[in-house]
Amino acid sequence: MYSCFVPANELNDRSGPPVRDSDYTLDEFAREYPDSDRCLDWLWRARFAPDGGHALCPRCGRERMFHRTRSRAAYTCDSCGLHVHPMKGTIFENTRVPLERWFYAIYLMGATGGAISISQLERELGVTHRTARRIDTAIRSELLYQGGPNAAADPVQPS
Numbered sequence: 197m198y199s200c201f202v203p204a205n206e207l208n209d210r211s212g213p214p215v216r217d218s219d220y221t222l223d224e225f226a227r228e229y230p231d232s233d234r235c236l237d238w239l240w241r242a243r244f245a246p247d248g249g250h251a252l253c254p255r256c257g258r259e260r261m262f263h264r265t266r267s268r269a270a271y272t273c274d275s276c277g278l279h280v281h282p283m284k285g286t287i288f289e290n291t292r293v294p295l296e297r298w299f300y301a302i303y304l305m306g307a308t309g310g311a312i313s314i315s316q317l318e319r320e321l322g323v324t325h326r327t328a329r330r331i332d333t334a335i336r337s338e339l340l341y342q343g344g345p346n347a348a349a350d351p352v353q354p355s
Contacts, residue, residue, distance in 0.1 A: 225303050235295040236269055239282040244271075253278055269295075287334040297321045301331050302339065310336065 229235050237248070245251035245262065251271075253260040255278045262271040262280065270279040283289050288298055301321055304312050312320075318328035 220303075220307075222303075222307075225300070229296055229299045232269075232295040233264075235299045236282060237264075238299075239286070239288070239295075240271055243282055243286075244280065251280070254280075287338045293321075293323060293327060293331065297323070298331065302335055305332075305335055 229238065241248055249261050249263075250259050251262050252258070253262075253273045253276065255276045256273060260276075261274040263274060264270075265272045265279060268279070268281075269283055270281045272279055281289075283291075283295075288295060291298070301317060304317065304320060314325065314328045314332050317323075317332055318325050321328060321331070323331070
């Protein structure tokens, strides 16, 4: 017969590794990524333009200045008008879930070492169980096991 009882001294043993590797708090996360625009800006900088403005334009073939297009989640080349979509080719492509919820899910999974349930994600993000499962699967398959946020990034494709 199996015993479900564990001695109290083993339950209280906290000598194991910490749950997270960093001291990045929820408050710091909320200040850094308060809305979808900030998340999109981070994605733009991480994938295309570290300085936030200059990136290689596929149409012009040269480094050009880009500005944020307010009517859509894109950046536009100041020279030729090409729209570059930072979410294209990532796990965020074709989603109706706001980008800050995706980032919050990534934060939660990183903070817990991936030990968060789909039901908990559902409650934290305020989405349906099906959406939480899709987000969980995408993050686990594309980010946690393939080397970071740029692992799913494809070259820029004009739209």
